[in-house]
Amino acid sequence: MTDRPTDLSKLPSYTAPRRSIFSARKFALMASVVAGLGVAAYGLSPSNNFDVLTTTAHAQVNKEVRQVQQPIGFADIVERVKPSVISVRVKIAEKPATTGEASPEDNPFPPNSPMERFFRRFGGPDGFPGGRGPRGRGGQTGQGSGFFISADGFAVTNNHVVDGADKVEVTTDDGKVHTAKVIGTDPRTDLALIKVDGVSNLPYAKLSDGQPRIGDWVLAVGNPFGLGGTVTAGIVSARGRDIGNGPYDDFIQIDAPVNKGNSGGPTFNTEGDVMGVNTAIYSPSGGSVGIAFAIPASTVKSVVEQLKDKGTVSRGWIGVQIQQVTPEIADSLGLKKTEGALVAEPQANGPAAKAGIESGDVITRVNDQPVKDARELARTIGGMAPGQTVKLVVVHKGQDKILNMTLGELPNAKAAKADTNQKDGGKGRGNVTVPNLGLTLAPANSVAGAGKDGVVVTDVDPNSPSAERGFKEGDVILEVAGKLVSNPAEVRDAITTARNENKNSVLVRVKSGDSSRFIAMPVAKG
Template sequence: MAGLADNFLNTHGAANAQPIQLSGLQQTQLPSFADVVDRVKPAVVSVRVKAKVVASADEQGGPAGIEGLPPGHPLERFLRRFGEEGMGPRGPQQQPRAQLSQGSGFFVSQDGYVVTNNHVVANAAEVQLVTDSGKTLSAKVIGTDPRTDLALLKVNESGNYPFVQLASGKPRTGEWVLAVGNPFGLGGTVTAGIVSAQGRDIGSGPYDDFLQIDAAVNRGNSGGPTFNQKGEVVGVNTAIYSPSGGNVGIAFAIPAATVQSVVEQLKEHGSVARGFIGVQIQPVTAEVADAIGLKDAKGALIAEAQANGPAAKAGLKRGDTILAVNGEKIADARELSRKIATFAPGAKTNLTIWRDGKEREVSFEVGRQPAA
């Protein structure tokens, strides 16, 4: 067979040795991010925090994978779920001690407002920002929102600071993104990747709606921005999944829409007020839907209505299934929590519920969610 092949090549010459052409596929070069980086990097800062914490002696070896989390942070559950070692039993408490930590952040206004993660500045006694040019600025914490892990800072020194815009729309899965931050204290580090997935729930709370990206994100990137190719912030890097504590290409960022809503409230009030319904809810499975006579397995089944809570006051009770809020259908329990949270406390709403084989309309006054 080797001889036949040699003879064929000799007879037909080099004309047969042509590269394969794939019809319908465009051949494109990978993009350069240099121009975008030049525009946005001056707005990204390193965040240095001196905090006073009370720690037990065995808290030094917490789970790897999510940097800088204070003890008891809900994201610890995410690590345990994916096989990380637990925190171990708590020993006797020690006296408060100073703890130094670092993360990332970015200016969102010319007058010096900076966005970062709540877990970066938790228990902060002193906050310093180091700009891309190397200047050190003192800052204060304006407000924090533990439920979304966001915080808003303000530089103490007046000035005109370079800032970036939050994106008005969602990125598409597969789009290029850039992560800029301060991994391991290496300020101004830029990495590139794509949006791997959207709407990720990593078990940190009822408002999980993370972008998943594969740009390299490591310890110290927390609170830093993820940019699209227009130089707009599409997310705030907050967590990684990693058996080792280092980058494995699975990072999570808080979407810009969430950041926009939270930052506006933190700037105005110093905290975030969310609507509250006051029920324990469970998903509507196909078996549950069949048992209660629902055509589709959608909605949120009330397992318990909190005594004297907003739902109980509206007449909702165990066994009711919430199907819609103000006419907008609810897919599941998670969506109900998010939807109610968008209403201001005291707002009047209408709930569509399923009870005793019939749809009913119930007027409902949204309560105020207790502080985290």
Template sequence: MLGARRLTQHGHFDMIDRVNSDTTKTRTILRPRRLALLGTVAALGVAVLAASPASTPFGVNSLISPAQAAESAATPPGFGDLVSKVKPAVISVRVKIDQDNDKSAMLQQNRMDQDETSPFDQFSRQFGFPGGGMNGMPRQRHQVITGEGSGFFISADGYAVTNNHVVDHAESVQVTMDDGAIYTAKVVGTDPKTDLALIKVDGKKDFPFVKFSDQKPRIGDWVVAVGNPFGLGGTVTAGIVSASGRDIGNGPYDDYIQIDAPINKGNSGGPAFDMNGNVIGVNTAIFSPSGGSVGIGFDIPSSTAKLVVAQLKDKGAVTRGWLGVQVQPVTAEIADSLGLKEARGAIVDNPQDGSPAAKAGIEAGDVITAVNGTAIKDSRDLARTIATLAPGTSVKLDVVHKGDTKTVSLALGELPNERQAKADDGKTQQAPGTPRLGLSLAPASDVQGAGQKGVVVTEVDPQGPAAQRGIQTGDVILNVGGKAVANVGDVRSELAQAKSSGKNSVLLQVKSAEATRFVAVPLA
């Protein structure tokens, strides 16, 4: 048995490239070499078992207790019953897309996957298009290309779920069932922010379908993924739930389930099942330096999918509540500088003009700690919470304003399609620093184009703490420690005041060309 394991881990494969007759897409198939070692390994396995005829199912009496052996014997031998139940509801989704003007969402994604400076450089979408300008090759205009993904029926009358990036800008959609039956589908609605889409096959009322799970999976629970990897058709893989609440930089509402069941290009939009045959998530992305599965995949949770799909079915689009603030997480340094006991909540960088938040009196520097009495963990938690509420919903926000806690009531607006609830990840907040900022400053009123408020950064010491915090030449410091500053003397005074008050850090409000943010500078 040990020898058999070694063969599985170290066996060699011949690579055979085959070209599909109806596309230019190349598929790589792995074929095991026929090794004479296999017979030797099998004989070795028999010898090991024969040496211990009274062994447990694991072959090691001294390590397995009777209770463990009994539990092992009761373990189901595989996933056959589950797969036979759910596999008929899983479909392959084939699309044709006009490449004109590079409008395809997937082609845009492919370009980002090539860009090493993009936050997506290590996250490979599960959908492979032939050509499309990959590997530096120029794109051809008005070229009709095809691609394949996965999906699954959620009702007997033909509604099915897949990924937005699978069907976005599709000229035609065709689905193939597990029994080989082929149908034409139409796109009912898409939601790019969560990468979900709803499609519909007409003409039948008895399609096999599956349901979304009502329970959040536990880390360590079994998961079975079914889909169409590399266009091969219905393929089943199994693993466990590796983590939850993952943020992969895909959007403001990231809350992915991480699984280790192998998924590859073409699995996009396919389901991941629990042991009851319910869908716990929709496969959408993998972490892959090479483009193939390395056992780290990401699923849109069923809780998110259910809400989005219901709106797509009802209205063909998703509407979300809009608060109208740019926020970032409260780090330990920010919490200390504001006198907060815990580093929780979302600090407001800037309320947007005319937004519900601005009209309700929320200001830059306020910290939102709860929505309708439910604590807010960080900026992304706030974005996701507000997004689940309908426009016009009345909400109560717990806000820390200049050290005092108050409750603000307001009615949410509607998030326009072109707007995105922006949540800074705060990654520049952690570098160590000192009160010596390493900056040369000048009053903003003395610098053309800088405005009339704050002080302009005219020079940055590359080795100083301000540079480590991401402050750059041209940035404008609006306030220090909650006090507006107009010159270098104001800055020095507020730094000294923060230090004498026993604070470990001081908060700077910094305006750059991109946005206004808060930067916490540690004090020695």
């Protein structure tokens, strides 16, 4: 198809207009507009200074208009990218039976956790992630998808597809089967790097350098239900999705049909670049309902680079427990915007504690870049290398202060959780009810297992504001309005003071198990 419209003067049976006030290009454009409206405009009225356009000329223009307006198909893109996509099959050798109970290795996610629910729907039979089937005499098998990222056999898939696998086989688009080895995995982002040795000149895909826009066309290619080489199309439905997998959640939501076995497969943009790696779907029925999630290419790039280099991923760490700044919390702290990350508690001897960050501080900028929320802070710091020096802007007691710190390395595992069973039934000595909050409190040092600091919650009125905000028996109140408390009277005094100062809410720091958080409690009069 030519870039220019047909020269109407060279068509047979064409009669030149009496007054040529429009060029042929503009006339063709006008014809295209009319054709787009579904009007059979064989000519224009003499009042518009045009003679009647002959049927032959009109047919030629309409032919070109239809060619311009015809929807663009994906066949050319698919033909180019499909050879880089592989089917991944794994096998886990049978392990000696112990008891009739299921092994935790069968499902690495906590029961009924968000990711366990996602993978129960997304994975294979009996809830095994990554399309794995039940364990039998020959061991456990499973399948997923992946794609080559280099001509010498490096390929990307999901961690949950190859996790614990004793043998990994990949099948290419031309039907050839190769044995692959696992180079490295990153459970936090659910990515894995595998390698096929002894090959060269393999077709491979390029990871996108750009960011997808909501509404962009996408193509998902993979191995759903073992049907390798399947292509589906859709659009980008949303970005920045948090599905409860962890602090680094930043998924792209797509509506291209994605099913069991698509795990680890690529989602391509219309340039033929990989814009994401399919990792989970939401589906009450177990099949695609148009809600799928892909790991962004930018995340894949940084993770794969480290996996290729050393087999593991190292992340920056400042050592704080953080949470979102809600409107109530912002009001309690006197903040104008609900932005930044609220520090619930700096970890002992961590970089943040050494730099002077305290509970109640709000981190608003990292290296002069604004921090939108707690998840963005986690992703930003996690994307930096341990040992790197960063500049933080922190709101401390209403004032901005600048801190420089050297990042530590994110520990591979959390410290063991505190024993939550060490209670005396919640009825320790010195119980005092705070009616306005709906809480019954006692000094923490009077309740076995509650520790020495703060005030322990021994009862919660189910119809109270405290119950609505998640207070539960066994929680320990450490601070109220920025002041440490050690008995119920101090809690009541702090609430009364805030009310007399006409504050709408007061910030309460609460410890639950081994984690701390801030809760904004309403204290307004009336």
